[in-house]
Amino acid sequence: MxxxxxxxxxxxxxxxxxxxxxxxxxxxxxxxxxxxxxxxxxxxxxxxxxNASRSPESVADHLLGFGLEVTGDQVFGSAAAGVALLNQELSRTATDPSADGASSGVRPVPARVLVVGSDYLCGLVSGAGHEVVTTAAERPDAVIQGFDPSVSWTDLAQASYAVNGGARWIATNTDLTIPRAEGISPGNGALIEAVSRATGTRPLAAGxxxxxxxxxxxxxxxxxxxxxxxxxxxxxxxxxxxxxxxxxxxxxxxxxxxxxxxxxxxxxxxxxxxxxxxxxxxxxxxxxxxxxxxxxxx
Missing domain, CATH: 3.40.50.1000 (HAD superfamily/HAD-like)
Known part of the structure; x- marks a missing residue:
């Protein structure tokens, strides 16, 4: 202590x-x-x-710009937690044939994962040994969704198709809003709501x-x-x-x-x-x- x-x-x-x-x-x-x-x-x-869009080192650099001496090991983010939950759920599916989404056969990890989010989140998923895909036509085993300003309607639609097709759905976090200098803006939770309305389901959340x-x-x-x-x-x-x-x-x-x-x-x-x-x-x-x-x- x-x-x-x-x-x-x-x-x-x-x-x-x-x-x-x-x-x-x-x-x-x-x-x-x-x-x-x-x-x-x-x-x-x-x-x-x-915030799942940036690495701990990137966050530390951002804080350094404000005059704070911070290192990456002082930053704990929802992206890494989301990938850990993804791995847990995929492992559970692989060992439990009764798990949701396993009716067509058990797929062990590594798996195909549709990533809706930042390049950093894609890198974490890939680094965990999974194949990153971008469309539901590639039959992903799971979807992981994190905030990124570049997320588009097409990204949300592909996530919806995949979840409706039986893919497990993980969210890094469910914050509905993000404070910005200009005011309050939509957060990852707001984008999750769009997929949720299209699928009638909710993700497992990590953050x-x-x-x-x-x-x-x-x-x-x-x-x-x-x-x-x-x-x-x-x-x-x-x-x-x-x-x-x-x-x-x-x-x-x-x-x-x-x-x-x-x-x-x-x-x-x-x-x-x-x-x-x-x-x-x-x-x-x-x-x-x-x-x-x-x-x-x-």
């Missing part, structure tokens, strides 16, 4: 990126100085992102709010009491809560204080804070805790 502690005794930050550190090409006010100061104090900071990314990130820095920080209740906060960690919703991205107050219990953050700057404050004095919000009023 790390010895440096902050913000009520936590020993690491598991930090989201979009809507927390930056919005599009612009750093969010105060985020970079706060993260630098946490580093100066010896608090480990790792980044847990549902947040599943707890595995948070637990892997905490283990990587030896943290026992990390704080999960994010701007989305349905991914960052729900996922951190599922992992058993304290959570902080920052109001610089998608969700608002009103959203948090109205959210179901498993979506509610331990703290709601205006921005990352509050992580340098005394949480018992300046931050609003869940317990304080829920205290009965006289």
């Amino acid at each position: 790390t010895e440096a502690v902050f913000f009520g005794g936590h020993d690491a930050v598991l930090c989201d990126l979009d809507g927390v550190v930056y919005a599009g090409t612009e750093a969010i006010d105060g985020a970079v100085p706060t993260l630098r100061e946490l580093g100066r104090r010896g608090v480990p900071v790792v980044y847990v992102t549902n 947040k709010p599943e707890p595995v990314l948070f637990r892997l990130a905490a283990q990587a820095v030896g943290a026992r009491n990390p704080l999960v920080v994010g701007d989305r209740l349905d991914t960052d906060i729900l996922g951190g809560n599922r992992a058993g960690f304290d959570t902080a919703l920052v109001l610089t991205g998608v969700d608002t204080e009103a959203n948090a107050a109205a959210a179901p219990a498993d979506h509610q953050p331990t703290w709601t804070i205006p921005s990352l700057r509050m992580l340098l404050a005394d949480s018992t004095v300046e931050a609003r805790s869940r317990e304080a919000q829920e205290e009965p009023q006289p």
Whole structure:
């Protein structure tokens, strides 16, 4: 366990990126100085992102452009988690003839995989030993879908044809929106909805709010009491809560204080804070805790 502690005794930050550190090409006010100061104090900071379009090294370079010294091993993304889930599902199908999609015969891994997403995601799938295909006519065993700005109607149509044909469907993440400098834009979840409506089914999802990314990130820095920080209740906060960690919703991205107050219990953050700057404050004095919000009023 790390010895440096902050913000009520936590020993690491598991930090989201979009809507927390930056919005599009612009750093969010105060985020970079706060993260630098946490580093100066010896608090480990790792980044847990549902962005499946870029490699950890590319994300680290992006953060370096904002003045943050980050390496690829500090970045945990949903693309790698998605490929791990893909491998798990294909292996399960290969060993279980009763699994969905196996009625025409068991196909062992490696398999044919239709990738809807970035070149980086294609590379991960290929690196796992699978054959990457681009059309349903190539009879893929599985579809993996991750965000990329270049995803087209044709890509979504091919995914729909493949899923309707029995291919297993994996999503790297299901974020409906992405904060950009210009405003809120459609995310991978919005594109997944198009395929879902065309197929009448839902994918297995690998990224947040599943707890595995948070637990892997905490283990990587030896943290026992990390704080999960994010701007989305349905991914960052729900996922951190599922992992058993304290959570902080920052109001610089998608969700608002009103959203948090109205959210179901498993979506509610331990703290709601205006921005990352509050992580340098005394949480018992300046931050609003869940317990304080829920205290009965006289």
